[in-house]
Structure formats: structure tokens, C-alpha cells
Amino acid sequence: MGKTLFEKIWERHVVKTIDGGPSVLYIDKHFIHEVTSPQAFNGLNKRGIKVFRPQQVVATADHNVPTLNQHLPIQEELSRRQVEALHKNCAEHGIELYGLGHRYQGIVHVIGPELGITQPGMTIVCGDSHTSTHGAFGSIAFGIGTSEVEMVMATQCLMQSMPKLMRINIEGKLKPGVVSKDIVLYILSKITASGATGYAVEFAGSAIRELSMEARMTICNMSIEMGARCGMIAPDVTTINYIKGREFAPKGEEWNEQLKYWKSLFTDSDAVFDKEITLVAEDIEPMITYGTNPGMGIGVSGHVPALNEVEENEKVSFQKSINYMGLQAGAPIKGQKVDYVFIGSCTNSRIEDLRMVASFVKGKQKASDVEVWVVPGSKQVEKQAKEEGIDRVFEEAGFLLRQPGCSACLGMNEDKIPAGKYCISTSNRNFEGRQGPNARTFLASPLTAALAAITGKVGDVREYYHENVEM
Amino acid sequence: MGKEINIIHSTAVPLNIENVDTDQIIPARFLKATSREGFGKNLFRDWRFANDDENQPKSDFVLNNPTYSGKILIAAKNFGCGSSREHAAWAIKDAGFDVVVSSFFADIFKNNALNNFLLPVTVSDDFLQKLFAAAEKDPSVVIEVNLQEQSISIAGTSDRENFDINSYKKTCLLNGYDDIDYLISMREEIEAFEKQNVPA
Numbered sequence: 270m271g272k273t274l275f276e277k278i279w280e281r282h283v284v285k286t287i288d289g290g291p292s293v294l295y296i297d298k299h300f301i302h303e304v305t306s307p308q309a310f311n312g313l314n315k316r317g318i319k320v321f322r323p324q325q326v327v328a329t330a331d332h333n334v335p336t337l338n339q340h341l342p343i344q345e346e347l348s349r350r351q352v353e354a355l356h357k358n359c360a361e362h363g364i365e366l367y368g369l370g371h372r373y374q375g376i377v378h379v380i381g382p383e384l385g386i387t388q389p390g391m392t393i394v395c396g397d398s399h400t401s402t403h404g405a406f407g408s409i410a411f412g413i414g415t416s417e418v419e420m421v422m423a424t425q426c427l428m429q430s431m432p433k434l435m436r437i438n439i440e441g442k443l444k445p446g447v448v449s450k451d452i453v454l455y456i457l458s459k460i461t462a463s464g465a466t467g468y469a470v471e472f473a474g475s476a477i478r479e480l481s482m483e484a485r486m487t488i489c490n491m492s493i494e495m496g497a498r499c500g501m502i503a504p505d506v507t508t509i510n511y512i513k514g515r516e517f518a519p520k521g522e523e524w525n526e527q528l529k530y531w532k533s534l535f536t537d538s539d540a541v542f543d544k545e546i547t548l549v550a551e552d553i554e555p556m557i558t559y560g561t562n563p564g565m566g567i568g569v570s571g572h573v574p575a576l577n578e579v580e581e582n583e584k585v586s587f588q589k590s591i592n593y594m595g596l597q598a599g600a601p602i603k604g605q606k607v608d609y610v611f612i613g614s615c616t617n618s619r620i621e622d623l624r625m626v627a628s629f630v631k632g633k634q635k636a637s638d639v640e641v642w643v644v645p646g647s648k649q650v651e652k653q654a655k656e657e658g659i660d661r662v663f664e665e666a667g668f669l670l671r672q673p674g675c676s677a678c679l680g681m682n683e684d685k686i687p688a689g690k691y692c693i694s695t696s697n698r699n700f701e702g703r704q705g706p707n708a709r710t711f712l713a714s715p716l717t718a719a720l721a722a723i724t725g726k727v728g729d730v731r732e733y734y735h736e737n738v739e740m
Numbered sequence: 741m742g743k744e745i746n747i748i749h750s751t752a753v754p755l756n757i758e759n760v761d762t763d764q765i766i767p768a769r770f771l772k773a774t775s776r777e778g779f780g781k782n783l784f785r786d787w788r789f790a791n792d793d794e795n796q797p798k799s800d801f802v803l804n805n806p807t808y809s810g811k812i813l814i815a816a817k818n819f820g821c822g823s824s825r826e827h828a829a830w831a832i833k834d835a836g837f838d839v840v841v842s843s844f845f846a847d848i849f850k851n852n853a854l855n856n857f858l859l860p861v862t863v864s865d866d867f868l869q870k871l872f873a874a875a876e877k878d879p880s881v882v883i884e885v886n887l888q889e890q891s892i893s894i895a896g897t898s899d900r901e902n903f904d905i906n907s908y909k910k911t912c913l914l915n916g917y918d919d920i921d922y923l924i925s926m927r928e929e930i931e932a933f934e935k936q937n938v939p940a
């Protein structure tokens with residue numbers, strides 16, 4: 270019997286399997302950030318040991334950093350202390366840090382790929398659930414807790430049980446106005462926010478193969494929202510072209526060596542998954558969420574489910590959720606007022622996302638009663654946006670281009686959505702209070718968010734698809 | 741080390757809400773600490789207090805209801821989804837819980853709980869409903885969780901169910917062993933592995 274992509278990488282990284290228990294899994298790359306690492310460093314210091322393989326660890330400051338005036342000291346004391354602790358810990362343990370002001374600083378899941386650190390066939394972890402993003406390169410990449418961060422720092426290994434395997438195929442061709450964020454919100458609306466718990470998911474099918482690397486990252490990024498242990502896409506020529514020439518990509522002879530390995534990374538035709546789902550690309554329309562978990566999504570032309578469409582045992586949760594959102598069961602979503610637009614986060618803050626938004630808003634003005642924040646994923650994205658004149662398009666439209674960080678994705682810094690306000694957001698989580706206490710979040714693609722910025726309402730980008738929009 | 745767990749015999753707090761995510765368990769704005777202690781006071785912060793004000797407890801939230809207390813948290817399906825923040829497990833443990841019962845746990849939360857000697861017990865949907873019904877009817881009802889036997893029962897009734905746990909993890913919990921101690925003891929083997937498999 271053949272092997273799946275997951276199994277090929279997994280087997281290469283098992284140091285040992287404990288009888289009746291987990292395996293000791295070797296980790297190639299470990300990303301760390303200021304919020305989930307301090308307690309792990311404290312743990313090492315208490316034991317009096319150093320980071321085992323510091324050259325395999327890369328650090329950045331992203332979660333709680335301000336996104337304006339990054340050249341000034343951080344105002345908020347606790348955030349500042351956390352960032353200072355990261356600097357001190359990285360210096361003491363010999364870890365490369367792309368801190369505030371560094372030309373490589375940015376959201377951890379944006380910088381890994383853009384620097385060529387993320388490569389096919391690797392095992393990658395980070396104390397952040399959206400580590401699944403890196404799986405878009407055909408690697409096993411997953412989020413871990415702080416105790417596990419400490420284990421990887423101490424030994425470059427983790428105890429892991431083999432997950433079950435699932436493949437989700439998207440076959441066909443996307444309709445104009447439909448982008449990768451819509452694919453993943455559509456999958457979530459079909460399988461729910463716990464539909465892949467316990468599984469490693471491989472995304473496949475002709476619609477996935479067609480996607481750019483950045484679009485693939487958006488999908489793998491949100492595999493954790495289905496509960497998946499990780500998400501992955503087999504590497505192909507798109508992957509290889511993306512990596513080639515990047516800062517930390519292999520060069521020369523090493524490149525040729527790696528290429529041989531990468532080319533072996535695909536699921537054999539006779540490999541078996543524990544579960545397999547196939548969805549049709551043509552069925553997908555621009556998606557938006559109406560509730561308080563990412564599985565509560567609908568097409569923009571649809572309506573919030575009516576009470577009789579909700580399963581009996583889910584009625585209480587459903588009602589609680591739409592009460593929080595201030596929405597009515599059965600009401601159409603199109604035309605719903607929004608107050609804030611957030612374009613950012615490790616889901617959709619890469620250069621292609623900003624280009625997509627810019628090509629849509631060029632020559633237009635934001636609605637007067639909407640506040641629009643664009644937060645690039647990294648210093649490099651910010652720089653490129655400026656080189657391409659995207660910053661001027663935003664300025665003319667009345668959008669505020671901020672500096673790189675997680676920002677309103679989790680509202681840990683001052684970028685919070687006020688209570689009761691509606692925010693259409695390109696991020697990945699619409700949980701209660703995620704963007705600020707009592708903030709109300711609609712998750713959508715950068716295009717749908719851009720449209721809402723211009724009209725002040727939830728709308729259907731397909732009505733504009735004749736425009737020259739890069740997708 | 742005193743971390744071991746085996747038999748927990750306690751009243752329980754029923755939290756009958758599905759899909760409780762880690763942003764609810766501990767909102768992001770409380771993640772700025774650099775130590776592991778003290779997260780319990782902000783557990784379910786935004787469900788416990790109106791307007792982020794400790795003087796305005798929400799009386800309809802179960803953790804504010806003085807009739808309920810104990811070391812066991814009964815939670816509904818898909819508990820702990822969302823962010824990987826281990827602070828969620830720290831907050832629950834810090835608030836005095838040793839066990840969380842649900843019919844379904846998110847993966848990362850489950851690992852984090854186990855690494856902090858907070859026992860996640862997965863039961864059937866039916867049994868979960870029995871637990872909710874029993875605790876809601878009589879807050880003084882005692883639930884017994886026996887890790888050695890892998891069983892959970894409602895005292896004074898014949899309601900009992902067995903639960904699964906990885907045998908390695910069970911040994912760790914019963915004896916107070918940490919994964920990290922084990923991994924550190926393996927460093928030589930890991931080095932040998934590295935020599936044969938040059939890291940990618």
C-alpha cells in the first residue's frame with residue numbers, strides 16, 4: 270500500500286516510538302514569539318539548560334506590538350516587558366530575533382515563508398495554532414502549547430501521537446470574485462468548526478493546484494479552525510518557484526539535493542485516508558460568517574439560518590451566537606451595515622492580498638462612516654506595497670496603512686474594535702470578544718472586505734467582477 | 741512532586757455551552773504575563789463580568805453562582821477550540837479544577853491540559869447529558885473520576901462510564917512525570933538521530 274504525504278514526512282522524523290504511546294518526533298524548525306515563549310524560557314532557566322539547537326529557532330515580535338509609531342518605545346507596560354523579555358531570552362540563548370524595527374519583522378506565519386525558512390518536507394512548530402499555515406509548502410506544521418515550546422527548546426523534539434488522516438478535494442474552477450478565503454470558509458461551513466478534530470488534513474484537487482502559494486497559505490492557515498492537527502498541500506512547481514532565491518532557501522548543490530527530496534513528497538495513488546471529502550469549486554460563492562465560530566458561514570447572497578433550519582440540540586448555542594452578533598434568524602446578510610474593516614492577519618496580509626484589495630479600491634473612496642485598517646503581515650510586505658504604489662491607493666481611498674503585527678486579529682495591542690461595532694475582517698476567528706470585548710466580527714475574503722470598505726455594507730463582489738481585479 | 745492525579749471525588753460546575761474557545765477561557769488581553777501563575781482570576785473573564793468590571797458580576801453565569809463549586813468542570817462539546825494558548829489550561833487549573841469533562845475536546849487544548857495535570861475526560865454524549873442533568877438538579881451531587889480504572893461515575897447512582905486515555909499519558913499523570921524530563925533523558929539518542937538524518 271502506498272503512503273500519504275503526511276506519512277512520508279512523519280516517518281522521516283520519528284526518533285523513536287514508545288510502546289502503546291506517542292512517538293518522539295524530531296522538529297526541524299521552531300518559530301517563537303513574545304506571548305507564548307517567556308514561560309518556556311523560564312522553565313529552561315530553572316533547569317539550568319540552554320536551548321538545544323538555537324540555529325533551528327527563529328523569533329519575532331508580532332502578537333502584542335503596536336502598529337503605529339513602531340520606532341518609539343512600546344507604551345503599554347506589560348506588552349513592552351513581554352517584548353523585552355523576548356530580546357533578553359533570545360540574546361542569552363543565541364536565537365536569531367527579528368524584533369520591532371528589523372527589516373524582517375512581521376507575523377510569524379508570514380515571515381517564515383517569505384524568508385524561505387519554511388520548506389517542503391519539514392516538521393515545523395510554533396506556540397501558535399496558525400502554524401498550520403506552513404503546511405501549504407508540504408510540511409507537517411502545527412501549533413503547540415508553552416510546555417511543548419519548552420520541550421522543543423530543550424530537545425528539538427516533541428511527544429506526538431499519529432493523527433488520523435483526511436483528504437479534502439476541491440475539484441473544478443473557481444467563479445470570478447471567489448478566492449481562496451472563500452474556499453476555506455466554505456469547507457468550514459460544510460464540515461463545522463470541529464469537523465477535522467483529530468485529523469491531519471491534506472487539501473488536494475484541481476482548484477487547489479491552481480492556487481498561488483499565498484492563496485494556499487490562506488487555506489492551510491484556517492485548517493486549525495476545523496480542529497485539524499495540521500493542514501497540508503503537496504509541493505509542486507508553484508511551491509518550488511516560490512521558494513527559489515529567497516533569503517534562506519537552499520542554494521547551489523544543496524538546492525539540487527533538497528529538490529530531489531521535495532519531488533518525492535506527494536500522496537501515492539494507492540494510499541488510504543481515514544476520511545475523504547470532495548467539494549465542487551463551482552458551488553462556492555463569496556463567503557461570510559454570521560456567527561461566533563468560523564464554521565458559521567454562508568454565501569453573501571444567503572441568509573442567517575432560520576430557526577427551523579438549525580438542529581434541535583444546537584438551537585441554544587445558535588441563539589446565543591446571533592444574539593451576540595445582534596442579527597436576526599432568517600435575515601439576509603447582504604446590506605448588513607459594517608463599522609470597521611480590518612485587512613490583515615496571518616490569513617490575509619500578504620502582498621497578493623494587498624494587491625487584490627488595491628486593484629479593487631483604486632480610484633474609489635471608502636464610505637464616510639467606516640474606519641479601514643490595513644495591516645501588512647511583515648516589514649517586507651509593507652516595503653513592497655510602498656514600492657508598488659499600493660500605499661498611495663490606500664491613502665487616496667481613505668484607508669489607514671498601519672505597521673506589521675497581529676493587530677485587530679486578536680486585539681492584544683490597542684487595535685481593538687469597540688463594543689457592539691461590526692467589523693468585516695480578513696482574519697480567521699470570529700469568537701466572542703476576539704477583536705475586543707463585545708466586538709462583532711464578520712470573516713470574509715480581502716475582496717469582500719474591500720467592497721464593504723467602499724459601500725459600508727456587506728455586499729457581493731460578483732456584481733463587480735467585470736472590473737479589473739487581481740484574484 | 742505532588743502533581744500526580746488519580747482519584748478525584750468532588751462536586752462539579754456545569755458549563756453547558758458548546759464550542760467554548762480559548763479566547764473565552766482566557767481573553768488575549770490577559771496573556772501579557774511572563775509567568776504561569778495567577779491566570780485563574782481572569783478565567784472566563786468576559787462571561788463573568790459586565791463591562792470588564794469585577795464589581796459587575798453577571799449573575800446568570802455559572803461560575804458566579806455560589807451553589808456550584810468543585811474540582812470538576814463539566815463542559816459541552818468541542819471544548820477548548822481555537823488558539824493554542826496554554827494559558828487556558830493554566831487558568832482552569834489555577835481556578836481550582838483538576839478535571840474537565842466533555843464529549844469532545846480540541847486537540848491542542850487536550851495536550852496542554854495533560855501537560856498541566858489537568859485531566860480531560862471524554863465521555864459519550866449521553867453520559868454528558870446525564871452529568872449535566874445530575875449537577876443541575878442537585879449541585880451537591882458528587883462525581884467520582886478514577887484515572888487508574890479510567891472510569892467516571894455519579895455517586896449514589898449506577899451511572900458510570902469508562903473513558904479512554906493514552907497509556908503513556910496515564911502513567912505520566914499517575915506518577916507526576918513530565919514529557920520534558922523524558923525527552924531530556926533522550927538527548928543522546930536525539931543527537932544520534934540528527935547525525936543520520938541531517939535536519940532539513
Ligand code: SF4
Nearest residue numbers: 399614615675678679
Ligand atoms: S495574526 Fe492572528 S491568528 Fe495570526 S498569529 Fe497573529 S494573532 Fe494568531
